[in-house]
Amino acid sequence: MELSKTSFLSSLAQLIPMPDCNQSPRNMYQCQMGKQTMGTPCHNWDLQSETKLYRLQTPGTPLFRPVHHDNVSLDDFAMGTNAIVAVISYTGYDMEDAMIINKASEERGMAHGSIYKSEFIELEHASSYFARDPNSKTLNKYLDEDGLPFIGRQMIEGEPLYSYYNSDKSEYVVSKFKGKEVCFLHSVKLCGTLSSKSPNKVACITYRVPRNPSVGDKFASRAGQKGICSQKWPAEDLPFTETGLVPDIVFNPHGFPSRMTIAMMIEIMAGKSAALHGLVHDATPFRFTEEDTAIDYFGRLLEQGGYNYYGTETMYSGIDGREMTAQIFFGIVHYQRLRHMVSDKWQVRSTGPINTLTRQPLKGRKRGGGVRFGEMERDALISHGASFLLQDRMLHCSDETTAFICTSCGTLLGPVTLVTRKADKPHHSEVTETCRLCGHGNKIAEIQIPYIFKFFVTQLASCNINVRIECKDV
Ligand SMILES: [Zn+2]
Incomplete structure (x- = not known):
């Protein structure tokens, strides 16, 4: 172990296929995500009384893996599934880390979990x-x-x-x-x-x-390439190869140039050739050299199996069946299902519980609270000139209240309601509003303000600061 070139890596890092071919931050991202996979946490899950336990129903062993995978017997605790991946920008539903999943694959059990x-x-x-x-x-x-x-x-x-x-x-x-x-x-x-x-x-x-895969669930390859399922696309509408292979996952090629995860590209070729020859390939880092490259090794294997040396294939449109002009990079990648799922995170509110002191909506998904609309969001609406939306979010949908104001002295705290009863009409009461600061009785008006503003004015009054609002008739 001491002489091994890879023993300086952590157990998690040693599970990354060919990390020497990745940009280093990607390896660090994978070390984060390797801990978030839905996998096989134990074999007595049936008897466990754990508060929460995630389990992948249909795991598979990776076809391209470092020796550490076998050293720790990770096959007994499988962490992901082998997916057929087409590197193609297909529908627009695969922009910016979004990812299309083959609906038929999902229905057959791909990445099912509970x-x-x-x-x-x-x-x-x-x-x-x-x-x-x-x-x-x-x-x-x-x-x-x-x-x-x-x-x-x-x-x-x-x-x-x-x-x-x-x-x-x-x-x-x-x-x-x-x-x-x-x-x-x-x-x-x-x-x-x-x-x-x-x-x-x-x-x-x-x-x-x-918890079978649904739109909004998170997946990741072992190269720090995460993706969110954006659509479950019908298999008949996905592109297919000459032999009729349909991808399980459509991966957007724009994910490669900036991230430089060469190991994932090697994995696509290695996985494909492994499936072709019935092998499992070694992905331990530092085994290939500049003279003897991984691409050449797996390219030759692909060629021997009757495929293109570069791992590309001619594909046909799933919409009209026409041959595509570009050759599509096509192969097998071991995908991990991550434990971040929309059904744990979605949040929606029309009206709901409020804080009794501030009368503003509560926060928190569990309590049926609202999603915070903070200063940055406010700035965004102001910069777009969307003032009615801004008023809707921050007043009508929040803590709007009717308050009384004395238009004479401009105070919110002055107006008081007096109920008077005359001796001759004991059941008839008369309601009058007057300002206890200036004594004006006929200059009280109703205004719509956020309750928190009245709260603020009251707090200022406790510091001996008066707030005066200038009123105009509209
Ligand atoms: Zn007044």
Whole structure:
């Protein structure tokens, strides 16, 4: 190990195919992304009670890999899938790191994965135990006799999740399932010791959330080339080769010149020749030299298999079947599915919860909050002259309030509402507004302002600073 040319690299870096052919930042990016793959974290995932566990359903072993891959037996913990890649700018849905995925490949199982989520349920009272109310006629559809849910059941929000008998109050209590995403009940575990006479009061419920690739999910090759799925393109509309091969992934060629990930280009050729000859190629760095280049080695292998020396192929348009003028670089790349998925990140809000103090929308996806519209976004709208949109975002959709202002002295804090009742008409009250600062009664007007502005004026008043707003009739 000490004499090996690669032992100065970390375990993650040693898994990069031919890192000596990449621009160094790309290798660092791959070291980041290698840790974010959906893969095979363990083999007893079925029995695990991990809060969150990602698993790739259909992994494959890379066809082009460094020796370290076998030294650490990574085949037992596969991290990605082999995808047929066409390096072509095809539809416009592959601009700027976007990536088209073959819909048929996805349907056949490419990069399918799931998340296992576990939660622990602890019964509070000492004498409580899990049980289903035997007199209930509806609960048996959801819960077993032991008060716990059936395995394999699709969970729907609001349905009974478990029930227990509360001995203190002598009643059955049913708890509902909270969770908005489609998921299935994977396992139920009662926790405790068998010897104890008291019933078990802790249960671990594990759900399986199917997470097959969808538009917006993240992928990456092992050369720091990440991409977001922008479309699941029908296979019949994708370009095809002379032999009828259709790519799984369409990769935009503009990703190569600036990033200089030569190792990925070598991988395309190596992967293709490996599949052709039934081999697995060595991708350990520093094995090829200027005289004996990787391109030449894999080019010759491709030639022997009846393919083009440069790894290119003639392709036909998937739209009209015409032959394309350009030769297309076409081969196999080991792609990783990364654990950043839209279904964990999407956020949308029309109206929703607000902060009680400032009356501005709350932040945070979980709470149904808003997406921050900050100073830079404000500047962008100002520079575009989009003043109505700016007002809509920062006033109407935010903390718009009706406030009273004294047009005489210009204060927001002065106006007070007086309710007066006359002795002869006890049920008829008269509402009058006056300014407690200047005493004017007929000069109170209503204005629409952001509530935070009134809050600010109030805070300034506490520092003995008065704010005066000049009013004009419009
Ligand atoms: Zn006034």
